Amino acid sequence: xxxxxKILIFNIVILSFYALYANMGIPQVxxxxxxxxxxxxxxxxxxxxxxxxxxxxxxxxxxxxxxxxPVGGRAPVLDAVGSIAxxxxxxxxxxxxATSPEEYLRxxxxxxxxxxxxxxxxxxxxxxxxxxxxxxxxxxxxxPAEIDAVIAYLQKKAGAEVTVKIPTEAPEAKEGGxxxxxxxxxxxxxxxxxxxxxxxxxxxxxxxxxxxxxxxIGASKNEAYLRQAILDPDAVIAKNCPGAPCAPGxxxxxxxxxxxxxxxxxxxxxxxxxx
Amino acid sequence: xxxxxxxxxxxxxxxxxxxxxxxxxxxxxxxxxxxYHH
Amino acid sequence: xxxTGIKKVTCLTLLFLLFxxxxxxxxxxxxxxxTVANAEEYAAKSEGAATEAAxxxxxxxKKAEYPPAPKLTEAxxxxxxxxxxxxxxxxxxxxxxxxxxxxxxxPIFVLILEGIGMATKDERYDKMAYxxxxxxxxxxxxxxxxxxxxxxSLIIFYPDFMKYMTGLFSSTMLAYAFLFFAESASLYIxxxxxxxxxxxxxxxxxxxxxxxxxxxxxxxxxxxNAWVTFMMSPGGVDPAGAFQGDHWAVIHxxxxxxxxxxxxxxNIAYGGSVIGAYAAYKFLSATTKExxxxxxxxxxxxxxxxxxxxxxxxxxxxxxxxEMYAYSQQMGITLMGGIFAWLFIIQAVLIGALxxxxxxxxxxxxxxxxxxxxxxxxxxxxxxxxIGSFLVWFTPHTLVMTNQELKALGGPYHKYLGPxxxxxxxxxxxxxxxxxxxxxxxxxxxxxxxATVSWAPAGNAAQAAxxxxxxxxxxxxxxxxxxFTNTPFKVAASVPQVVSTLFVIIFCAIIDAFMYKGAKxxxxxxxxxxxxxxxxxxxxxxxxxxxxxxxxxYIRSGIRQHWHVYTIMRDNSxxxxxxxxxxxxQVVTLATMIFMAIVIFIFWLSNISAKKAH
Numbered sequence: 041x042x043x044x045x046k047i048l049i050f051n052i053v054i055l056s057f058y059a060l061y062a063n064m065g066i067p068q069v070x071x072x073x074x075x076x077x078x079x080x081x082x083x084x085x086x087x088x089x090x091x092x093x094x095x096x097x098x099x100x101x102x103x104x105x106x107x108x109x110p111v112g113g114r115a116p117v118l119d120a121v122g123s124i125a126x127x128x129x130x131x132x133x134x135x136x137x138a139t140s141p142e143e144y145l146r147x148x149x150x151x152x153x154x155x156x157x158x159x160x161x162x163x164x165x166x167x168x169x170x171x172x173x174x175x176x177x178x179x180x181x182x183x184p185a186e187i188d189a190v191i192a193y194l195q196k197k198a199g200a201e202v203t204v205k206i207p208t209e210a211p212e213a214k215e216g217g218x219x220x221x222x223x224x225x226x227x228x229x230x231x232x233x234x235x236x237x238x239x240x241x242x243x244x245x246x247x248x249x250x251x252x253x254x255x256x257i258g259a260s261k262n263e264a265y266l267r268q269a270i271l272d273p274d275a276v277i278a279k280n281c282p283g284a285p286c287a288p289g290x291x292x293x294x295x296x297x298x299x300x301x302x303x304x305x306x307x308x309x310x311x312x313x314x315x
Numbered sequence: 316x317x318x319x320x321x322x323x324x325x326x327x328x329x330x331x332x333x334x335x336x337x338x339x340x341x342x343x344x345x346x347x348x349x350x351y352h353h
Numbered sequence: 354x355x356x357t358g359i360k361k362v363t364c365l366t367l368l369f370l371l372f373x374x375x376x377x378x379x380x381x382x383x384x385x386x387x388t389v390a391n392a393e394e395y396a397a398k399s400e401g402a403a404t405e406a407a408x409x410x411x412x413x414x415k416k417a418e419y420p421p422a423p424k425l426t427e428a429x430x431x432x433x434x435x436x437x438x439x440x441x442x443x444x445x446x447x448x449x450x451x452x453x454x455x456x457x458x459x460p461i462f463v464l465i466l467e468g469i470g471m472a473t474k475d476e477r478y479d480k481m482a483y484x485x486x487x488x489x490x491x492x493x494x495x496x497x498x499x500x501x502x503x504x505x506s507l508i509i510f511y512p513d514f515m516k517y518m519t520g521l522f523s524s525t526m527l528a529y530a531f532l533f534f535a536e537s538a539s540l541y542i543x544x545x546x547x548x549x550x551x552x553x554x555x556x557x558x559x560x561x562x563x564x565x566x567x568x569x570x571x572x573x574x575x576x577x578n579a580w581v582t583f584m585m586s587p588g589g590v591d592p593a594g595a596f597q598g599d600h601w602a603v604i605h606x607x608x609x610x611x612x613x614x615x616x617x618x619x620n621i622a623y624g625g626s627v628i629g630a631y632a633a634y635k636f637l638s639a640t641t642k643e644x645x646x647x648x649x650x651x652x653x654x655x656x657x658x659x660x661x662x663x664x665x666x667x668x669x670x671x672x673x674x675x676e677m678y679a680y681s682q683q684m685g686i687t688l689m690g691g692i693f694a695w696l697f698i699i700q701a702v703l704i705g706a707l708x709x710x711x712x713x714x715x716x717x718x719x720x721x722x723x724x725x726x727x728x729x730x731x732x733x734x735x736x737x738x739x740i741g742s743f744l745v746w747f748t749p750h751t752l753v754m755t756n757q758e759l760k761a762l763g764g765p766y767h768k769y770l771g772p773x774x775x776x777x778x779x780x781x782x783x784x785x786x787x788x789x790x791x792x793x794x795x796x797x798x799x800x801x802x803x804a805t806v807s808w809a810p811a812g813n814a815a816q817a818a819x820x821x822x823x824x825x826x827x828x829x830x831x832x833x834x835x836x837f838t839n840t841p842f843k844v845a846a847s848v849p850q851v852v853s854t855l856f857v858i859i860f861c862a863i864i865d866a867f868m869y870k871g872a873k874x875x876x877x878x879x880x881x882x883x884x885x886x887x888x889x890x891x892x893x894x895x896x897x898x899x900x901x902x903x904x905x906x907y908i909r910s911g912i913r914q915h916w917h918v919y920t921i922m923r924d925n926s927x928x929x930x931x932x933x934x935x936x937x938x939q940v941v942t943l944a945t946m947i948f949m950a951i952v953i954f955i956f957w958l959s960n961i962s963a964k965k966a967h
Binding site: 073107 | 682
Binding site for chain 3: 318319320321322323324325326327329330331333334335337338341342344345347351
């Protein structure tokens with residue numbers, strides 16, 4: 041019995057040492073929470089804000105700095121790529137289809153083997169194959185707007201001219217890129233999702249921040265007004281938009297062609313009830 | 316004692332040569348040279 | 354004479370046929386792609402090669418037959434009051450793995466021991482083999498219990514994930530379930546029939562059953578490995594997760610074989626260490642000299658098994674990590690350069706503990722023979738080399754620093770100590786540790802003998818020379834490539850380092866085998882004459898191995914981060930976050946304590962079963 045206790049205590053002491061070491065002897069880095077889909081507030085962004093967004097993605101969601109850093113040696117440092125891009129297009133080893141520095145940068149994130157910097161290719165492929173993944177899919181999954189933001193950031197970083205335009209359309213949701221199903225939506229929520237109202241408006245569960253808040257629109261507007269707002273958006277411009285004043289040409293004009301009558305009626309009745 | 320040291324020195328030289336050849340061969344197999352050229 | 358020959362040929366043929374039977378599942382998995390369900394689709398595909406319309410039709414059919422991975426929300430994960438689903442699965446899976454590793458490993462060395470017993474006609478080996486298989490029998494049912502708990506927990510807490518997985522893996526899961534009939538049958542016949550099948554030709558039959566047991570067990574593990582590696586490096590599905598028709602591609606994904614190899618070797622090492630703990634426990638509670646001698650010998654044998662499994666393990670792990678990098682640079686870098694990097698420092702500390710315990714046990718063991726006195730003076734040098742290597746092994750690369758510290762250091766890395774944190778230094782350290790451990794083993798092996806061959810001084814000189822040359826070579830490769838070259842060179846330099854180590858071990862083993870032929874036994878090994886503290890080294894080995902396996906299991910599972918199936922099926926549960934290292938360590942420690950409690954229970958059972966009626 042005595043030896044059993046000695047053994048037991050010995051083992052518990054060892055275990056406690058390991059547990060304590062892991063808790064106190066090692067820096068307790070708190071890993072980032074799983075990425076949530078961010079609604080990009082593009083319409084009201086200035087170029088500086090767009091570049092800042094690129095910076096945030098570059099150092100965060102894009103996980104670029106995991107490899108593109110000066111010490112690891114796994115991927116080229118990107119400080120000057122915004123201006124080198126032009127030279128790359130003329131390089132004999134360039135295999136891609138880009139015709140401008142901006143296109144080159146976009147292509148380099150998706151078709152990563154179009155040009156592989158010397159010394160950074162997959163071992164044994166003689167720098168013809170890149171180990172970099174396609175950032176628009178898979179674990180990183182940047183949307184086209186996010187990629188544009190990173191391009192803007194890289195161009196600014198190199199001191200080159202920022203040629204990227206801020207996308208005016210709402211970006212596609214990362215995981216909902218499939219074409220709309222053929223059958224008409226059956227509930228107001230389905231209509232809202234199908235026509236991406238939430239990209240700009242606060243409506244239902246969505247939290248868009250470009251167009252007027254529709255969560256209580258039924259308190260101030262009637263059916264006729266709302267029907268017109270969907271079918272002919274520029275007819276009456278709302279007074280209050282988040283950030284900047286509402287402007288004509290912001291809301292898509294083709295809902296009249298896309299929506300079925302039943303979907304329209306469902307949506308209008310839903311909004312009228314939202315008080 | 317003498318015989319041990321004598322054998323040791325000879326064996327050391329042979330081993331060193333062997334390992335050098337091994338290094339060169341194995342690095343070559345991976346498409347690289349033993350010494351790094353910039 | 355002829356009759357004996359015929360018997361031998363018969364069994365060899367039997368063995369051969371059974372090898373085929375074992376290999377069958379592996380080979381047939383390759384051809385299991387075409388089933389009734391997708392035969393139509395295959396026909397459409399092959400016919401459609403010439404025409405435009407048919408491929409489109411096949412596409413549509415494919416989409417209809419095999420849906421993509423579901424997109425889940427938090428609401429899709431059932432909650433059970435009082436239970437945290439993630440922790441349940443974590444504990445059930447880890448405990449299942451520990452017992453499964455043990456239950457797979459024991460038949461491997463029992464088979465080998467039985468073989469040695471047959472070859473040397475030494476009954477002690479056979480008796481010891483029988484004792485090992487007896488211990489593993491209770492562990493077998495506990496493995497199954499945790500397996501059942503794991504499956505139930507997965508169904509309860511992650512039903513949609515399980516639906517997706519069973520859709521893909523139904524054939525392997527059924528095969529897995531049915532194979533257990535073979536596993537149980539062979540294990541029980543092997544154990545219960547041990548004495549009945551003890552003599553003459555029957556012994557060959559018994560050995561064959563042991564071989565089948567190993568084959569079935571390994572196949573079971575390979576099947577389960579397919580599920581787990583699919584989650585990490587999915588193959589055979591499109592980016593949305595829809596099955597592409599080829600079962601073999603799903604099973605034979607990137608990480609399948611590296612994990613298979615790693616787990617086979619690690620199981621052996623782990624199984625050896627658990628038996629070692631069993632022997633240590635029995636030794637310390639032994640009351641007679643015979644028992645002490647018996648359990649001392651058992652502990653020694655178990656330790657040899659554990660250490661021989663331990664030595665190639667870093668390289669199997671290195672291949673596993675290399676394949677992870679090849680599959681996804683991002684996953685590889687998150688593993689070793691990102692948030693999981695610090696875990697490898699903890700791993701380093703544990704491996705240091707393992708090497709030190711293994712060596713300490715060998716040094717203590719030298720007390721069994723008077724002849725060891727002439728070698729004890731070398732122990733301190735070996736200790737210095739191992740501790741020095743351990744310090745390099747455990748030096749981190751990236752330190753979390755304040756701005757002042759950054760300024761004082763002149764950058765994020767120290768000019769000379771920084772490279773100690775990267776692979777060339779680590780490889781150098783581990784190769785040196787392995788070499789010096791082997792040296793301890795060599796000294797132990799010769800402590801009770803004197804070589805009588807005439808060329809003994811030359812033989813010793815050759816061994817000493819190869820050691821010195823190899824160490825110099827390994828250090829040169831590590832220092833030169835670590836400080837003066839770039840990444841491809843650094844990675845490639847590990848190969849000549851490993852080969853140098855392996856060469857030394859093989860060369861010295863061969864020289865020893867010849868040099869000590871007909872050697873004089875000056876001071877025979879007195880089994881049982883070993884200090885009690887040596888047994889604590891065996892416990893240290895077992896508990897460190899267990900905890901290390903838990904930690905590594907966490908890393909393997911955690912590297913998927915917020916994915917059920919990496920890049921294909923997102924984990925949207927409330928527990929999708931990656932926890933801190935401290936938290937993970939606490940769960941692993943809890944699991945290890947549960948494991949210890951059950952193992953104590955098993956050891957106690959073996960005690961009471963030996964007790965006679967009052």
